[in-house]
Amino acid sequence: MESPYRREDSAGYLTNWTARLFQRALERRLKGGGAGSMPVFFALLNEGPLSQSALARWAAVEQPTMANTLNRMERDGLISRAPDPADGRSAIVSLTRGGRQLALDSMKVAREVNALGLSALKPAERDVYLDMIRRIAAVLDADGAQS
Amino acid sequence: MESPYRREDSAGYLTNWTARLFQRALERRLKGGGAGSMPVFFALLNEGPLSQSALARWAAVEQPTMANTLNRMERDGLISRAPDPADGRSAIVSLTRGGRQLALDSMKVAREVNALGLSALKPAERDVYLDMIRRIAAVLDADGAQS
DNA sequence: CGTGATTGCATAGCACACTATATATTTGGA
DNA sequence: TCCAAATATATAGTGTGCTATGCAATCACG
Secondary structure, three states: OOOOOOHHHOHHHHHHHHHHHHHHHHHHHOOOOOHHHHHHHHHHHHHOOEEHHHHHHHHOOOHHHHHHHHHHHHHOOOEEEEEOOOOOOOEEEEEOHHHHHHHHHHHHHHHHHHHHHHOOOOHHHHHHHHHHHHHHHHHHHHHHHOO | OOOOOOHHHOHHHHHHHHHHHHHHHHHHHOOOOOHHHHHHHHHHHHHOOEEHHHHHHHHOOOHHHHHHHHHHHHHOOOEEEEEOOOOOOOEEEEEOHHHHHHHHHHHHHHHHHHHHHHOOOOHHHHHHHHHHHHHHHHHHHHHHHOO
16 A cells, blocks of 8 residues: 555665675674675685686676686785686686685684674574575575576 | 584575675666665655755665765766755755656565565565564664674 | 864775676587 | 587676765854
């Protein structure tokens, strides 16, 4: 019935706002690198050296976004790129020694920030939240995929 | 214990990813303006003309972010700025005729996208999701405020 | 009444995300 | 074998968000 639309009732607005609050809370606590480096840290710690396209898929960002992020991380001495001997188009991305240390520190910080956010929920609710948001993401992702 | 940290278990990552999916779904459907214009549309439709600082508070973004958004919207003919006769520092922002029409259209689109995202949840779950994410936002907002 | 603090806005510079496009290498099939 | 399609990366341009900083107008109070 055409109620005045309130942003506090909009799932999209609330999700965006909360994502920005998560990012700000993270960046206040990070010593170096920004929030965009985190998926790269996770991927390289878990999987070892990867190509740029694999990292983009892992982080669910577009390829130019990942190229840009890796440029910043290379500039800051966190990662290095080596040509792939098996494929002349591809480069293999590795953490430097300093990058690896920062990655380990950043994982701790990320866990703290996630715990802080989820402290708003009762323990039993936390998995419910994660499950719900995963399902929402799946629906929106499918909407974008069938283009 | 040190389980390999998985991004799919990170509340911050999932919230950020879902926010990006909401934004992309919105922008695929919008005729003009971007997602950043939406809170301005909401505020001006609901409250009438407002100052830039009031709009920034309404949208929960910083003042330079709102200045930038309003510059784009002014460039695109969606809003106009008039000097506030009661305060020489302030400008009053209004929707143009075309901006008002686009705002009304955009609200419809926003409702559709919110409904699409929430279609992943059972009807009874939807308010639970909104309630949870509001509580998470409140905790993270308080963390940033006591700086 | 005047001056220091506050408030409103602008600008500069950066991070992170997107689309569109170009280039180079590899792969697959006629 | 050779050429078209697919793949990996780079570049250009834009939107949305942040912090830091500066300036002008207003306010508050001694």
